[in-house]
Amino acid sequence: MTAFYFVAFLSIFFALMTIFTKNPVHSVLYLVITFFTFTVHYIMLNAQFLAVVNFIVYMGAIMVLFLFVLMLLNLNKDTEPMKSNLVKIMGAVAGMCLLATFLGAFRVIELDNGFVTGNSDVGLVKNLGKVLFDEFLLPFELSSILLLTAMVGAILLAKKETKEA
Amino acid sequence: MDHIIQHIQGIPLNHYLIFCSIIFAIGVVGVLIRRNVIIIMMSIELMLNSVNLLLAAFSAYRGDASGQVFVFFVMALAAAEVAVGLAIVIMVYRNTKSVDLESLSKLRW
Numbered sequence: 290m291t292a293f294y295f296v297a298f299l300s301i302f303f304a305l306m307t308i309f310t311k312n313p314v315h316s317v318l319y320l321v322i323t324f325f326t327f328t329v330h331y332i333m334l335n336a337q338f339l340a341v342v343n344f345i346v347y348m349g350a351i352m353v354l355f356l357f358v359l360m361l362l363n364l365n366k367d368t369e370p371m372k373s374n375l376v377k378i379m380g381a382v383a384g385m386c387l388l389a390t391f392l393g394a395f396r397v398i399e400l401d402n403g404f405v406t407g408n409s410d411v412g413l414v415k416n417l418g419k420v421l422f423d424e425f426l427l428p429f430e431l432s433s434i435l436l437l438t439a440m441v442g443a444i445l446l447a448k449k450e451t452k453e454a
Numbered sequence: 455m456d457h458i459i460q461h462i463q464g465i466p467l468n469h470y471l472i473f474c475s476i477i478f479a480i481g482v483v484g485v486l487i488r489r490n491v492i493i494i495m496m497s498i499e500l501m502l503n504s505v506n507l508l509l510a511a512f513s514a515y516r517g518d519a520s521g522q523v524f525v526f527f528v529m530a531l532a533a534a535e536v537a538v539g540l541a542i543v544i545m546v547y548r549n550t551k552s553v554d555l556e557s558l559s560k561l562r563w
Contacts, residue, residue: 293465297473304477304500308484313492320496327503334514339506339525346529351499351536358540359492362547380486384479391475395468404464405511411519412510420519421526432530439534446541 293333300326313359321352334405336412470511477504491543491553495536502532 303323310316324347331340410416421429477500484497506525513521543553550557 293469297469300473301476301480304480307500308480308488308493308497313490316493316496320499323500324503327507330507331510334510336510336514336522339510339522342526342529343506346533347499347503351533354536354540355492355496358543361544362553364490364492364553377487380483383486384483387482388475388479391479392472395471395475403467403515405467405470405515406464409514409517411513411517412522416519417522417526421523424520425523425527428527432527435534436530439537443537443541446538447544 293330296326296329296333300330313364314356317352317355317359320355321348324348324352331412334412335409338412338414338417467511467515470508474504474508474511477501477507489555491546491555492540494555495539495543499532499536502528 300323303319303326306319307316307323310319324343328340328343328348331337331343481497481499481501481504484500485494488494488497506528509521509525509528513519513525546558547553
């Protein structure tokens with residue numbers, strides 16, 4: 290139980306480091322650590338499939354993509370022009386207002402004071418596979434088309450344009 | 455007796471709600487205060503992930519697998535979004551030699 294609070298603290302700390310670090314490469318690395326703490330959260334919820342997918346897809350694929358783009362554009366130094374302090378303070382205040390709104394809303398809604406334990410077995414691969422390929426078969430196939438479209442679109446966008454075009 | 459064991463092992467659902475909204479608010483602040491497009495996309499990833507964790511927590515709480523299947527679809531969507539978004543960033547960088555959001559405020563260059 291205390292493990293949850295420790296890992297939650299780590300997540301919040303590294304998420305803050307992600308958005309406040311000047312160097313973009315350090316920012317990506319802090320985001321990787323944040324995603325790793327999220328994987329730990331999934332393991333504590335006994336969502337094994339999501340933990341593995343989060344580890345492979347987010348930390349493996351997406352973060353490597355971010356790092357590759359940063360190195361391709363040669364941005365691994367602090368060249369970013371920062372916003373003025375006024376805009377920064379206003380952004381922080383807006384975020385705090387959003388958080389206050391959320392917390393106020395949570396005080397009003399009546400949750401039945403439930404406890405989330407990590408001993409439900411809905412997150413096992415066997416159960417999720419049954420649900421995914423039975424009820425959610427059509428969205429699954431549609432998401433494969435979405436990924437194909439994204440792949441073709443990314444290649445088309447990032448390709449160097451030919452001279453005569 | 456069963457309730458006491460749950461009380462010791464479990465985490466109140468409220469704490470998951472609060473934790474995920476804090477991470478979401480951090481993502482929103484990141485979008486608002488940074489000018490680098492790549493870091494703004496990373497903040498969007500942070501927001502998506504906080505929603506994912508909350509969906510998984512509710513799914514484990516209700517004993518319903520649909521929430522975790524939905525997280526799977528959100529992850530597929532995030533992968534597609536990042537691929538296309540980073541391709542756009544590369545193309546913009548090739549044209550303007552910068553990843554600053556302000557450089558995109560004009561409609562033609």
